[in-house]
Amino acid sequence: MGPDEILKALYDETLVGNGPRVLELTNLGLEQGMTPETMLFDALIPSLEEVGARFERGDFFVPEMLIAGKAMSGALDVLRPLLADTGAETAGTFLMGTVKGDVHDIGKNLVNIMLEGAGFHVIDLGVQVAPEKFVTAIQEHKPDVVGFSAFLTTTMPMFKANMNALQKAGLRDQVIVMVGGAPVTQEYADAVGADGYAADASAAVKRAKELIRQRRVAATV
Numbered sequence: 001m002g003p004d005e006i007l008k009a010l011y012d013e014t015l016v017g018n019g020p021r022v023l024e025l026t027n028l029g030l031e032q033g034m035t036p037e038t039m040l041f042d043a044l045i046p047s048l049e050e051v052g053a054r055f056e057r058g059d060f061f062v063p064e065m066l067i068a069g070k071a072m073s074g075a076l077d078v079l080r081p082l083l084a085d086t087g088a089e090t091a092g093t094f095l096m097g098t099v100k101g102d103v104h105d106i107g108k109n110l111v112n113i114m115l116e117g118a119g120f121h122v123i124d125l126g127v128q129v130a131p132e133k134f135v136t137a138i139q140e141h142k143p144d145v146v147g148f149s150a151f152l153t154t155t156m157p158m159f160k161a162n163m164n165a166l167q168k169a170g171l172r173d174q175v176i177v178m179v180g181g182a183p184v185t186q187e188y189a190d191a192v193g194a195d196g197y198a199a200d201a202s203a204a205v206k207r208a209k210e211l212i213r214q215r216r217v218a219a220t221v
């Protein structure tokens with residue numbers, strides 16, 4: 001199988017949620033010298049986009065979405081060490097979680113992997129993270145940045161609830177707040193008072209670095 005065939009098969013098998021085959025193909029791609037980024041951005045992510053489109057059209061239902069998501073997560077487990085292995089110095093501590101009421105975690109995990117690759121120490125609180133849990137974790141770990149992911153229009157309002165909880169605990173000025181997730185926009189991020197927003201994992205890394213740099217500069221003047 002050549003690289004193009006592997007990419008096509010990865011796309012097709014993720015779409016139908018064939019986890020074992022997706023794993024095999026991911027390993028085969030690596031053996032053939034394909035980069036993790038190529039497999040991610042040219043096959044796995046586009047396939048999940050198609051899963052979402054089919055779900056919207058009513059051609060796919062939750063079980064199909066679930067097995068496709070699982071197949072993607074299996075491939076991510078293999079790719080994680082390769083994506084994260086850049087040997088970069090610690091860029092800062094990033095506390096991350098998917099907001100309360102939301103179980104989506106593939107996008108969040110991908111952001112985590114990219115952050116780790118860029119040298120961040122990432123603390124992942126998982127999914128369905130309540131505002132109080134974010135507060136306690138910020139008090140405990142004192143991160144440079146806290147990141148809230150939301151993937152549903154119905155869970156995006158949790159950003160505001162989290163911001164209010166931070167404010168109430170006197171933590172708002174002590175941590176940079178970033179938000180993201182498929183339905184989130186810069187406008188929405190501004191409206192809830194977040195410091196930063198990013199549309200995808202690599203933009204999240206760039207934005208986090210920028211915000212930390214700005215804060216360090218501001219602290220010295």
Ligand code: B1M
Pocket residue numbers: 045048049050051052053055056062063065066068069070101102103104105106107108110111146147148149150151152153154178179180181182183197198199200201202204
């Ligand atoms: Co659901 N789901 N889902 N789902 N699901 C979406 C999100 C949806 C868009 C599908 C659709 O209709 N087209 C839709 C949301 C519509 C909306 O509200 N706008 C939807 C729905 C409706 C639902 C349910 C309500 C379905 C139901 O039960 N009727 C239900 C909700 C459950 C809940 O959370 N309470 C549900 C359930 C599920 C599964 C459990 C079956 C499964 C999740 C598996 C898992 O995550 N472990 C699932 C899946 C797989 C999807 C799709 C198909 C794929 C999501 C994904 O992993 N994308 C999704 C459709 C789609 O997005 N195309 C869909 C790939 C990922 C790499 O991209 O998540 O966007 P993304 O992450 C990006 C960016 O958003 C960004 O970087 C990431 C990497 O580049 N980013 C950040 C993420 N976090 C960030 C944080 C940052 C910065 C950037 O700073 C802090």
